[in-house]
Amino acid sequence: xxxxxxxxxxxxxxxxxxxxxxxxxxxxxxxxxxxxxxxxxxxxxxxxxxxxxxxxxxxxxxxxxxxxxxxxxxxxxxxxxxxxxxxxxxxxxxxxxxxxxxxxxxxxxxxxxxxxxxxxxxxxxxxxxxxxxxxxxxxxxxxxxxxxxxxxxxxxxxxxxxxxxxxxxxxxxxxxxxxxxxxxxxxxxxxxxxxxxxxxxxxxxxxxxxxxxxxxxxxxxxxxxxxxxxxxxxxxxxxxxxxxxxxxxxxxxxxxxxxxxxxxxxxxxxxxxxxxxxxxxxxxxxxxxxxxxxxxxxxxxxxxxxxxxxxxxxxxxxxxxxxxxxxxxxxxxxxxxxxxxxxxxxxxxxxxxxxxxxxxxxxxxxxxxxxxxxxxxxxxxxxxxxxxxxxxxxxxxxxxxxxxxxxxxxxxxxxxxxxxxxxxxxxxxxxxxxxxxxxxxxxxxxxxxxxxxxx
Amino acid sequence: xxxxxxxxxxxxxxxxxxxxxxxxxxxxxxxxxxxxxxxxxxxxxxxxxxxxxxxxxxxxxxxxxxxxxxxxxxxxxxxxxxxxxxxxxxxxxxxxxxxxxxxxxxxxxxxxxxxxxxxx
Numbered sequence: 001x002x003x004x005x006x007x008x009x010x011x012x013x014x015x016x017x018x019x020x021x022x023x024x025x026x027x028x029x030x031x032x033x034x035x036x037x038x039x040x041x042x043x044x045x046x047x048x049x050x051x052x053x054x055x056x057x058x059x060x061x062x063x064x065x066x067x068x069x070x071x072x073x074x075x076x077x078x079x080x081x082x083x084x085x086x087x088x089x090x091x092x093x094x095x096x097x098x099x100x101x102x103x104x105x106x107x108x109x110x111x112x113x114x115x116x117x118x119x120x121x122x123x124x125x126x127x128x129x130x131x132x133x134x135x136x137x138x139x140x141x142x143x144x145x146x147x148x149x150x151x152x153x154x155x156x157x158x159x160x161x162x163x164x165x166x167x168x169x170x171x172x173x174x175x176x177x178x179x180x181x182x183x184x185x186x187x188x189x190x191x192x193x194x195x196x197x198x199x200x201x202x203x204x205x206x207x208x209x210x211x212x213x214x215x216x217x218x219x220x221x222x223x224x225x226x227x228x229x230x231x232x233x234x235x236x237x238x239x240x241x242x243x244x245x246x247x248x249x250x251x252x253x254x255x256x257x258x259x260x261x262x263x264x265x266x267x268x269x270x271x272x273x274x275x276x277x278x279x280x281x282x283x284x285x286x287x288x289x290x291x292x293x294x295x296x297x298x299x300x301x302x303x304x305x306x307x308x309x310x311x312x313x314x315x316x317x318x319x320x321x322x323x324x325x326x327x328x329x330x331x332x333x334x335x336x337x338x339x340x341x342x343x344x345x346x347x348x349x350x351x352x353x354x355x356x357x358x359x360x361x362x363x364x365x366x367x368x369x370x371x372x373x374x375x376x377x378x379x380x381x382x383x384x385x386x387x388x389x390x391x392x393x394x395x396x397x398x399x400x401x402x403x404x405x406x407x408x409x410x411x412x413x414x415x416x417x418x419x420x421x422x423x424x425x426x427x428x429x430x431x432x433x434x435x436x437x438x439x440x441x442x443x444x445x446x447x448x449x450x451x452x453x454x455x
Numbered sequence: 456x457x458x459x460x461x462x463x464x465x466x467x468x469x470x471x472x473x474x475x476x477x478x479x480x481x482x483x484x485x486x487x488x489x490x491x492x493x494x495x496x497x498x499x500x501x502x503x504x505x506x507x508x509x510x511x512x513x514x515x516x517x518x519x520x521x522x523x524x525x526x527x528x529x530x531x532x533x534x535x536x537x538x539x540x541x542x543x544x545x546x547x548x549x550x551x552x553x554x555x556x557x558x559x560x561x562x563x564x565x566x567x568x569x570x571x572x573x574x575x
Contacts, residue, residue, distance in 0.1 A: 274536070275538070276536050276537060277543055281538060281541065281543055298537070301537075302538040305538050306538060435481050438482070439481040439482050440481050444541075446540045446541060447478070448478050449476060451465060451475055451476065
């Protein structure tokens with residue numbers, strides 16, 4: 001059986017923890033609706049929404065545990081059925097460092113989960129208990145009548161990806177990670193080693209990010225690119241040289257070789273495909289973080305969709321060289337070297353919220369075809385390797401920040417100005433009406449329904 | 456498209472294409488057709504298709520799972536891939552007259568597929 005990981009998007013983490021750890025006359029209980037997805041290496045359970053029971057839903061209870069009314073339960077099940085989502089019960093054992101299910105918890109899960117499964121067999125259902133940086137519970141997966149108790153919980157927060165249970169480490173190592181997150185530490189190495197980062201596009205920016213990630217000791221790098229190296233790449237990156245170009249090596253092959261030279265403990269998986277081809281989508285689903293270094297908006301829209309659907313943080317970079325479009329002289333004068341760095345955290349603003357993607361912009365783009373860096377009718381190549389390097393290094397920093405948990409206000413987009421060498425912060429806000437955030441976030445693998453006539 | 460027309464199209468697709476399934480995703484209704492047949496000479500002869508129904512748009516959109524080679528052996532132009540509901544699909548441009556009030560869903564699907572009868 002695959003590993004199971006439950007993911008909580010940023011918009012739900014705060015509310016869930018606040019409610020669960022609330023002190024009151026009885027155990028706090030929160031219900032959650034979840035979709036799920038199957039990847040090549042693990043099953044994902046993706047929290048879509050929470051239901052905080054009102055006081056009127058509870059029944060008097062003899063012990064500390066909570067009891068709720070049948071009517072409230074039926075209401076929740078109807079909602080789960082309508083949205084085709086699994087139902088999860090969350091509560092906490094406050095102060096428990098290595099939390100376990102109590103006998104009462106197990107008995108309640110044994111009684112309730114098969115009932116949930118009867119209502120909606122296509123989705124997982126479960127009962128989860130949270131402790132201090134630890135999690136336990138029972139999950140009934142679709143097509144299974146035996147509850148699984150081994151799983152991890154990932155909370156995607158503004159400044160980090162927190163995954164419980166944490167890797168085993170000494171108290172000194174935990175303390176060091178908290179106080180000096182970047183200091184050499186066996187715990188940090190383990191966390192990096194357990195991370196899979198997908199890099200989409202292995203040209204100017206992507207090839208440089210791969211080297212940085214190999215240096216960090218990321219466990220697996222998935223490199224996605226369908227192209228072979230040519231002479232033009234030599235101006236965009238130091239990592240595709242004359243020999244790669246001479247032998248017209250696949251960019252994935254060149255990246256694999258470079259990773260091996262830098263760090264033999266890192267696995268590099270090359271996918272010779274374009275997003276959204278099937279092999280690329282399957283590989284992206286496996287990633288913990290996606291770094292997009294693509295040169296068109298259609299590919300960005302696809303990456304954002306995948307990232308939101310499966311709750312994967314998505315770091316996007318890009319660079320162009322702008323020339324004066326109104327100039328009557330040839331060659332046109334260079335006017336700007338704008339670049340972009342945006343980390344889209346599932347549950348926070350997406351590329352559509354930031355208006356980096358709009359329908360009008362997509363329509364203007366010519367079918368997602370590639371383009372040279374220099375926006376000039378002559379289509380000349382340009383010496384952009386160091387500018388790409390700046391953005392690539394920042395993207396690798398973002399990966400490290402997310403894993404190590406460096407506190408940083410992230411709801412900004414970074415606008416790069418290559419002429420002055422500055423990164424300007426641009427505030428972005430979540431749009432309440434954004435269709436991607438509203439409908440696609442944490443929606444997982446879809447469940448196709450037979451069509452009932454007149455329905 | 457009008458809401459009632461969207462539901463009528465879903466019903467008609469289910470009637471005409473056996474095994475059609477539906478999904479609501481991103482505020483749109485998606486209908487998956489298990490098999491549509493390409494014009495004579497195309498290879499393969501059939502594929503799965505997806506009809507995207509969006510009330511904000513004037514007409515549905517037809518996407519195919521596999522791009523055929525044309526009768527002359529060439530690959531069709533202006534075809535692009537896109538991810539919808541976690542799966543890759545191919546969209547294509549084709550000038551087709553279709554009106555939601557006067558034309559049927561079958562006319563839409565089969566009419567769009569005529570694009571692959573053109574040898575370019």
